[in-house]
Amino acid sequence: NAGVTQTPKFRILKIGQSMTLQCAQDMNHNYMYWYRQDPGMGLKLIYYSVGAGITDKGEVPNGYNVSRSTTEDFPLRLELAAPSQTSVYFCASSPKRWGASDTQYFGPGTRLTVL
Amino acid sequence: KQEVTQIPAALSVPEGENLVLNCSFTDSAIYNLQWFRQDPGKGLTSLLLIQSSQREQTSGRLNASLDKSSGRSTLYIAASQPGDSATYLCAVRQENAGNMLTFGGGTRLMVKP
Numbered sequence: 001n002a003g004v005t006q007t008p009k010f011r012i013l014k015i016g017q018s019m020t021l022q023c024a025q026d027m028n029h030n031y032m033y034w035y036r037q038d039p040g041m042g043l044k045l046i047y048y049s050v051g052a053g054i055t056d057k058g059e060v061p062n063g064y065n066v067s068r069s070t071t072e073d074f075p076l077r078l079e080l081a082a083p084s085q086t087s088v089y090f091c092a093s094s095p096k097r098w099g100a101s102d103t104q105y106f107g108p109g110t111r112l113t114v115l
Numbered sequence: 116k117q118e119v120t121q122i123p124a125a126l127s128v129p130e131g132e133n134l135v136l137n138c139s140f141t142d143s144a145i146y147n148l149q150w151f152r153q154d155p156g157k158g159l160t161s162l163l164l165i166q167s168s169q170r171e172q173t174s175g176r177l178n179a180s181l182d183k184s185s186g187r188s189t190l191y192i193a194a195s196q197p198g199d200s201a202t203y204l205c206a207v208r209q210e211n212a213g214n215m216l217t218f219g220g221g222t223r224l225m226v227k228p
Binding site: 004040041042043044045048058090092103104106107108109 | 119121124149156157158159160161164204206215216217218219220221
């Protein structure tokens with residue numbers, strides 16, 4: 001299993017440009033998440049999904065959009081990129097029956113710079 | 116709103132030392148608490164998970180404790196090695212908050228040979 005994969009690894013955007021961060025998992029997990037991590041800070045939840053066709057906002061959703069058309073994929077869309085969106089973006093997934101002993105599995109991250 | 120704080124933000128120790136990383140949280144109604152390791156340019160790897168009904172978990176040289184009533188957890192690393200150098204994050208999963216995790220800011224650990 002490849003686990004959780006993210007593309008691209010690095011990207012530089014100009015202010016006002018748009019892009020889509022890709023995330024895929026091959027563990028048949030129902031739950032998927034997008035986080036952002038600013039320098040020296042912990043991770044903050046942007047959006048999450050409990051299954052195909054179902055998404056919901058996290059703590060910091062402004063400026064982002066998501067869709068979940070398949071169990072495997074959970075892309076994150078940035079519209080009109082702003083310098084405040086410069087961050088490292090992590091995608092994660094977890095099983096449907098997320099018991100007390102289960103964890104989330106994280107991808108390697110996408111480092112985004114908006115200039 | 117749950118807030119998670121980790122102290123210290125950075126720590127540098129010589130190889131072989133035993134060390135303690137601290138994590139505190141404001142709302143004790145948690146489902147579990149996890150410690151993650153993050154290497155530069157990599158994702159997060161789960162080290163230890165303590166359920167709310169448990170007091171501690173051990174894995175090799177790592178021991179994590181949880182005191183829910185006081186809102187604290189510690190990660191103890193015995194006989195530290197240069198390979199332990201990384202950022203350590205704690206995260207709490209809140210009761211009645213779906214599957215959301217709230218993360219602390221992390222402790223950046225450097226173990227010098």
